[in-house]
Every structure is written in C-alpha cells, then in structure tokens.
Amino acid sequence: MIAAWIDRGAVRVRDDLPRPGLEPGEAVVRVLMAGICGTDLELMRGYRGFTGIPGHEFVGRVEEGPPDWVGARVVAEINVTCSSHPAESNCVNCANGRTTHCSHREVIGIRQRNGAFAGWLRVPVANLHRVPERLPDEVAVFTEPVAAACRVLEQIEDEIGSSRVSRALVVGAGRLGQLVARVLAPRLPGLEVAGRSERSLARAHDAGLTARPVAVVEEAAYDLVVDCTGAPTGFAAARRAVRPRGTLILKSTHNNGLALDISSIVVDEIRLLGSRCGPVEDALAMLERRDIEVDDLIDDRLPLTAAAEAFRRAAEPGAAKVLLVP
Numbered sequence: 001m002i003a004a005w006i007d008r009g010a011v012r013v014r015d016d017l018p019r020p021g022l023e024p025g026e027a028v029v030r031v032l033m034a035g036i037c038g039t040d041l042e043l044m045r046g047y048r049g050f051t052g053i054p055g056h057e058f059v060g061r062v063e064e065g066p067p068d069w070v071g072a073r074v075v076a077e078i079n080v081t082c083s084s085h086p087a088e089s090n091c092v093n094c095a096n097g098r099t100t101h102c103s104h105r106e107v108i109g110i111r112q113r114n115g116a117f118a119g120w121l122r123v124p125v126a127n128l129h130r131v132p133e134r135l136p137d138e139v140a141v142f143t144e145p146v147a148a149a150c151r152v153l154e155q156i157e158d159e160i161g162s163s164r165v166s167r168a169l170v171v172g173a174g175r176l177g178q179l180v181a182r183v184l185a186p187r188l189p190g191l192e193v194a195g196r197s198e199r200s201l202a203r204a205h206d207a208g209l210t211a212r213p214v215a216v217v218e219e220a221a222y223d224l225v226v227d228c229t230g231a232p233t234g235f236a237a238a239r240r241a242v243r244p245r246g247t248l249i250l251k252s253t254h255n256n257g258l259a260l261d262i263s264s265i266v267v268d269e270i271r272l273l274g275s276r277c278g279p280v281e282d283a284l285a286m287l288e289r290r291d292i293e294v295d296d297l298i299d300d301r302l303p304l305t306a307a308a309e310a311f312r313r314a315a316e317p318g319a320a321k322v323l324l325v326p
C-alpha cells in the first residue's frame with residue numbers, strides 16, 4: 001500500500017509497504033481522510049526519533065474486525081494502552097484512570113505504532129469511536145485535535161467555575177490555537193487570541209474571536225494563558241502575558257527543547273500545566289452540535305501521493321489544516 005514515511009528528518013511517499021493485517025482485539029481501518037498537525041511536522045524534524053508512518057488525526061471505515069464494527073465509520077483514541085487490550089493486566093497509570101499516560105503505551109502515528117497517512121491502519125477495537133451519521137468526513141477528521149482542545153477545558157474546569165479567570169489568552173492562531181480558542185471561548189467570554197500571521201488573525205476574527213498581533217499583547221495581564229505556538233518565541237510571549245499566580249498551559253511539543261527562566265516561574269508563582277490528549281466523545285458531541293465550526297480551517301486537500309508537498313504547505317506561516325486523502 002501507499003503511505004507517507006518519516007525517516008531522518010524528511011517525509012516521502014512509499015508504495016512498498018504491506019497492508020496491515022488483523023490482530024487479536026484490533027480492527028483494520030481504511031483511511032478516508034487524515035489531517036496534518038504540528039506534531040507531525042515535529043516528528044518529521046526528528047522529534048522522538050520517530051521512523052514510520054505518521055498521522056493520528058483521521059476518519060476511516062472499518063474493513064476487518066468484529067462483525068458489529070465492520071463497515072462503521074470511525075475515529076479513534078490515539079493512545080494504545082493496557083485498556084486497549086483488556087486481557088492484559090493494567091499498569092499503575094491505567095489502574096488509576098490515567099490511561100493516556102499508560103506506562104506501556106503506543107501512540108498511533110507518534111510512538112511505536114504506524115499512523116493514518118496510509119491506505120489502511122490497524123487500531124485496537126477498544127480505541128474506536130463511531131462517527132455520527134450527519135458528521136461529514138471533513139468535520140470528523142478534526143475530532144482528535146478538538147479532543148485535545150477539550151482537554152484544556154477539563155483541566156481548568158475548577159478555575160472557570162470559581163470565576164478566578166476573567167482574562168484569558170490563547171497564544172498561537174494556527175490550527176491548534178484556533179481550535180483551543182473556539183472550544184474555550186463560550187466558557188471564557190473575554191478570551192483573546194494572539195498570533196503572528198495576518199492570515200491566521202483574520203481567520204480568528206472571522207470566527208468571532210478577539211484577535212490581536214502577539215507584539216501588542218499586554219504583559220503580566222492574563223489569569224490564564226494557553227501556548228499553542230510550537231515555537232520558543234511563542235512560548236516566551238505566553239510567559240510574558242501571564243500574571244503572577246496565573247496559569248500557563250502548554251499545548252505544544254518542542255523538538256529542540258525550550259529555554260525557560262525557571263526562577264521567574266518560582267518568583268511569580270506561575271502554575272505550569274502540560275496538556276495533551278482529550279476526551280474523544282466530548283469532541284464528537286461538540287462537532288455534531290456544531291458548537292464549533294471547523295470548515296474554514298481547511299486550507300488544502302491533497303492526495304496521499306503528494307504527502308511531501310502537503311507537509312510543506314502545512315508548515316507555511318498561517319497555515320491551518322492540510323488534509324490527505326488516500
């Protein structure tokens with residue numbers, strides 16, 4: 001089968017890969033559509049030393065597996081954990097409900113497991129979620145990143161409830177920043193988005209968000225700041241924006257690490273919070289209710305054979321989502 005392949009800092013198309021076969025507890029899913037995100041670009045640049053087929057944002061159709069799943073249109077929880085294979089005993093994280101932090105986890109398209117920039121991929125049945133009928137592929141393909149945005153909401157639920165957050169800021173108006181801002185905005189009415197490219201600021205503005213260039217963001221003014229930039233300069237801007245005793249949520253992974261004045265975090269008593277994968281069902285429900293719109297975030301749709309070009313376009317400043325269609 002054809003697939004995009006990441007190896008030594010580059011992505012290329014291969015046509016010599018075997019189609020994945022069925023394994024116990026798993027399903028073979030034909031990919032209908034997949035989206036490129038910042039993590040894929042970081043993997044290409046060498047993050048985690050990944051070699052293999054990337055792609056963790058996808059919608060597909062089950063071709064092989066349990067009869068009640070065959071033919072179903074699906075998205076998936078990307079962390080393959082102890083609970084993905086219930087016959088296995090649980091690690092300490094899974095046993096305590098921290099399944100996305102499973103000590104033995106593989107992550108679809110990110111860690112020790114091939115992903116969705118391919119004709120087919122293998123997914124544990126326990127990780128599958130049915131896509132509601134009226135959700136088009138172009139919307140369902142956003143489930144994984146919307147779930148990641150919903151994770152922020154989970155993490156700050158107490159703060160929102162206690163109205164300790166009156167000024168909130170999302171730094172980064174790219175594909176993830178837009179989703180995080182759209183998910184948070186209904187709960188945080190004063191939310192602002194800061195970005196660098198005019199294209200992405202215009203996109204945020206058109207979506208009804210308060211958008212401003214990152215250069216004019218007020219310093220030490222925000223109760224809650226979410227860094228979605230994936231860039232050291234973006235992180236620095238997010239750090240400057242948060243007030244003493246404020247919360248700084250980190251959504252981006254950084255291939256080259258990050259310089260951080262840790263003393264300033266201590267002195268200002270900043271609460272630092274890492275944030276990764278979120279609730280898939282919440283994301284599907286949100287997309288189905290059209291609580292957030294994603295149509296305007298699709299920049300391009302390219303065949304899998306043009307994966308290298310698709311990665312190039314996804315890396316352009318202000319780019320939002322580039323979709324790959326096998």
Ligand SMILES: [Zn+2]
Pocket residue numbers: 037038039040056057145
């Ligand atoms: Zn992603």
Ligand SMILES: [Zn+2]
Pocket residue numbers: 081082083090091092093094095101102103104105
């Ligand atoms: Zn586990």
